[in-house]
Amino acid sequence: MDVNWAQVLFNSAITGSLYLLGAVGLTLTYGLSSFPNFAHAEFITLGAFLGYTIGTQLGLGLPIALVVTFFAAGLVGLLCYRGIFQPLAKRGATIIHLMVASIALSFILRYSMGAIWSWKPYYFASSWAAFDVGPLRVTDLWLWLIAVAVGLAIVMHLGLVKTRMGKAIRATSSNPDLALAAGINISKVILVTWFVGAGLAAVAGIFRGADTQVWPLTGWDIILPIFAVTILGGIGNFYGAIAAAFIIGLAENFGVVGLMALGLSTSYRLGISFVILIITLIVKPQGLAMFFRRA
Amino acid sequence: MDLLLYGLDLLVFIGIFGILAISLNLEFGFSGLANFGKVAFFLVGAYTYALLSQIGLPFYLCLIAGALVAAIFGLLISLPALRLRADYLAIVVLAFGEILRLIVKSEDWLAGGDWGLSVSPAISITGVSPRVDLLVNIALVFSCLLICFVVAQLLSNSPYGRVIRAIREDEVAAEALGKNRAKYKAQIFMLGSAMAGLAGGLYAQYLQAIVPMLFLPIITFTIWIMVLVGGPANNWGVLVGAALVEIFERGANIAKDYIALPIDPSNLQYILFGVLILLVLFYRPQGLFKESPIKTRALEVVRHAREQVKGEGG
Structure with missing residues (x-):
């Protein structure tokens, strides 16, 4: 079998960038609110639909779609937290109740999107310019994706280290009680995190939708690797998530080569994330968090 | 449409989902285990049944094997997560369900891929009407339900039941009293998975054909609704929950033929399910029926003694 290894490496970077955008919000809200939001998949899907509507149906192009979708989905995420999870937590809901509520929300959002946009898949106008760089086949969309992910990593890093909100x-x-005692407005911090997290998930959704298809399960299709990134990176750990996203990107793309060599279905690429998830839980449930300071 | 047939078919579904609700109740209601991948063990039972019945094993062996294989899978998959917080288990099991469906979808040689497997019915009597056939199925399903119900009821009212409730309420305290929480959780998870596997076998033989599309995460979610609506840690409650949800689903299916709605009814149904869950979590987290108090000999003696003391005092 002839494998273009440079391409496999490049694809890993694309996959890693996508999972990073998708997982940042999940890991940060998971860390702050102490429960995994399964409806995070639906924020991704929402991004795909909004991006399709704005970018392709209205013909406004990718950059405008990215910005508008980020703010619109961020608002939805914020409202979900404000309207459902915050009041539930105030009523003393257990972590299981919060998880069940997030699944309920996930079904409400998914089938509402199914009702609005229907269950038939949409495809972005396939006008992504493809060109060759040395041995690599590259498209516009992928370059955008990598640029946005790298930009996110830099902005988030500077934001977390330099700004008041980032420090908060x-x-x-790392310690909600101490933060509260130090006069930090915790509920504002959590709201901002939900806003940014849902917005970034939606941005991931645009790229995923543009690369594959847009339908009510666009987000659910990649929820497994996104959870694997969250757990492997260490819950609530932004730097861990960056490392984990690219590790899983590499594992998936090299794994697919292996699957093909073994004559197995490439749909098992999801299984690779699952195996990484299980190994993490057995070996080190805190994930890579020990290598990075908490953020 | 034969109304009687429809009613009998509904009863079979209530029976099968009653078993699933009882098993989730053991895990979530009594032990506080968040099994978000119930459908995985249902699938294991169904496919085990189908594969074994194809090589000609009698139906009761297929059912038992389905339950056993599901229990083994339950143990294996829960082991990495049982010592960790509830959310880890939820994520792992949910992911496991997706992976299993992927496997039966991809492996044509084993599980028939997208086309699935055909299954012969457990008990087939030649030359009888469909009604009698359904009655046989109802007898089979409800005897399995009865067994599961009795096991769950006895277990939850035994000293063992008190331990698992204690672990649910406060793991650390239970561990301090010398109860090995991981062991108890693993046992309950195995038992719950075995019951789900049994339900899967019954489902496969009743439908006489299984495909991967039957085992979507929505099944897990439906069982959670049954338990939450009925009342966690109340075996009678979750049975009522199972019946109510099944009747609601059928009702919605019939209604959509007669009522014109602005929203596609199949979407609306799941939106309503989601809203219903949120309403239950907000306004009635204990469900329709409260947790049933433990019935044991020791407690009865205590109560009796208390009443006597009261009587003497008055």
Whole structure:
């Protein structure tokens, strides 16, 4: 079998960038609110639909779609937290109740999107310019994706280290009680995190939708690797998530080559994330968090 | 449409989902285990039944094997997560369900891929009407339900039941009293998975054909609704929950032929399910029926003694 290894490596970077965008919000809200939001998949899907509507149906192009979708989905995420999870937590709901509520929300959002946009898949206008760089086949869309992911990593890093809000997020994430005692407005910190997290998930959704298809399960299709990134990176750990996203990107793309060599279905690429998830839980449930400071 | 047939068919579904609800109740209601991948063990039972019945094993062996294989899978998959917080288990089991469906979908040689497997009915009597056939199925399903119900009822009212409730309420305290929480959780998870596997076998033989599309995560969610609506840690309650949800699903299916709605009814049904869950979590987290108090000999003696003391005092 002839494998273009440079391409496999490049594909890993694309996959890693996508999972990073998708997982940042999940890991940060998971860390701050202490429960995994299964409806995070639906924020991704929402991004795909909004991006399709704005970018292709209205013909406004990718950059405008990215910005508008980020804010619109961020608002939806914020409202979900404000309207459902915050009041539930105030009523003393257990972590299981919060998880069940997130699944309920997930079904409400998914089937509402199914009702609005229907269950038949949409495809973005396939006008992504493809060109060759040395041995690599590259498209516009992928370059955008990598640029946005790298930009996110830099902006988030500077934001977390330099700004008041970033410092408040880090403080709240590592010790909420102490942060509260230090006069940090915790509920504002959590709201900002839900907003940014849902917005970024939606941005991931645009790229995923543009690369494959847009339908009510666009987000659910990649929820497994996104959870694997969250657990492997260490819950609530932004730097861990960056490392984990690219590790899983590599594992998936090299794994697919292996699957093909073994004559197995490539749909098992999801299984690779699952195996990584299980190994993490057995070996080190805290994930890579020990290598990075909490953020 | 034969109304009687429809009613009998509904009863079979209530029976099968009653078993699933009882098993989730053991895990979530009594032990606080968040099994978000119930459908995985249902699938294991169904496919085990189908594969074994194809090589000609009698139906009761297929049912038992389905339950056993599901229990083994339950043990294996829960082991990495049982010592960790409830959310880890939820994520792992949910992911496991997706992976299993992927496997039966991809492996044509084993599980028939997208086309699935055909299954012969457990008990087939030649030359009888469909009604009698359904009655036989109802007898089979409800005897399995009865067994599961009795096991769950006895277990939850035994000293063992008190331990698992204690672990649910406060793991650390239970561990401090010398109860090995991981062991108890693993046992309950195995038992719950075995019951789900049994339900899967019954489902396969009743439908006489299984495909991967039957085992979507929505099944897990439906069982959670049954338990939450009926009342966690109340075996009678979750049976009522199972019946109510099944009747609601059928009702919605019939209604959509007669009522014109602005939203596609199949979407609306799941939106309503989601809203219903949120309403239950907000306004009645204990469900329709409260947790049933433990019935044991020791407690009865205590109560009796208390009443006597009261009587003497008055």
